[in-house]
Amino acid sequence: NAGVTQTPKFQVLKTGQSMTLQCAQDMNHNSMYWYRQDPGMGLRLIYYSASEGTTDKGEVPNGYNVSRLNKREFSLRLESAAPSQTSVYFCASRRRGGTEAFFGQGTRLTVV
Amino acid sequence: DQQVKQNSPSLSVQEGRISILNCDYTNSMFDYFLWYKKYPAEGPTFLISISSIKDKNEDGRFTVFLNKSAKHLSLHIVPSQPGDSAVYFCAAEAGNNRKLIWGLGTSLAVNP
Numbered sequence: 001n002a003g004v005t006q007t008p009k010f011q012v013l014k015t016g017q018s019m020t021l022q023c024a025q026d027m028n029h030n031s032m033y034w035y036r037q038d039p040g041m042g043l044r045l046i047y048y049s050a051s052e053g054t055t056d057k058g059e060v061p062n063g064y065n066v067s068r069l070n071k072r073e074f075s076l077r078l079e080s081a082a083p084s085q086t087s088v089y090f091c092a093s094r095r096r097g098g099t100e101a102f103f104g105q106g107t108r109l110t111v112v
Numbered sequence: 113d114q115q116v117k118q119n120s121p122s123l124s125v126q127e128g129r130i131s132i133l134n135c136d137y138t139n140s141m142f143d144y145f146l147w148y149k150k151y152p153a154e155g156p157t158f159l160i161s162i163s164s165i166k167d168k169n170e171d172g173r174f175t176v177f178l179n180k181s182a183k184h185l186s187l188h189i190v191p192s193q194p195g196d197s198a199v200y201f202c203a204a205e206a207g208n209n210r211k212l213i214w215g216l217g218t219s220l221a222v223n224p
Contacts, residue, residue: 103155
């Protein structure tokens with residue numbers, strides 16, 4: 001079982017460039033999440049999708065867009081990257097009525 | 113405004129002793145609480161959870177206690193092992209919105 005797979009694992013962008021972080025889960029989970037983790041800031045929710053076809057803003061959505069392409073995939077897009085978006089990004093998924101969320105390995109993004 | 117607070121950034125204990133990690137919350141609507149463990153360069157992994165209708169949940173060496181009147185929960189690890197050295201996150205959610213709100217984490221070091 002692959003669980004939650006994120007690509008890429010590492011990325012360096014120049015300010016103003018765009019990119020999409022990909023996330024896929026093979027556990028047939030309904031809910032999917034994107035978080036960012038910064039030093040001293042814990043995990044902050046960017047966007048989440050409670051079920052296929054729905055997305056909602058989290059705590060820090062500015063500068064990001066998401067797409068719940070199907071039940072398996074939930075992508076995060078940076079339209080115009082800024083140095084403040086340098087962070088480690090985690091995707092997670094959770095089944096309907098489930099307790100625990102399963103996380104991917106993370107994407108370490110640096111914007112210069 | 114931090115709704116889930118872990119006021120101790122770090123904790124150091126001796127192998128075999130008890131580790132107690134604390135978490136406070138401010139939102140009385142939270143009805144489910146989870147603890148996650150995170151090793152460097154990996155995504156968080158689920159450890160243990162508790163519903164607000166309970167005051168204790170136990171799983172092997174790990175026990176979570178919930179004091180709703182004080183809006184406080186704690187994770188006890190007995191006995192502590194060097195492999196328990198990691199960052200521990202407390203998370204909470206309210207009702208069916210499926211959004212987990214996270215604390216900043218406590219870095220636990222278990223010394224041999």
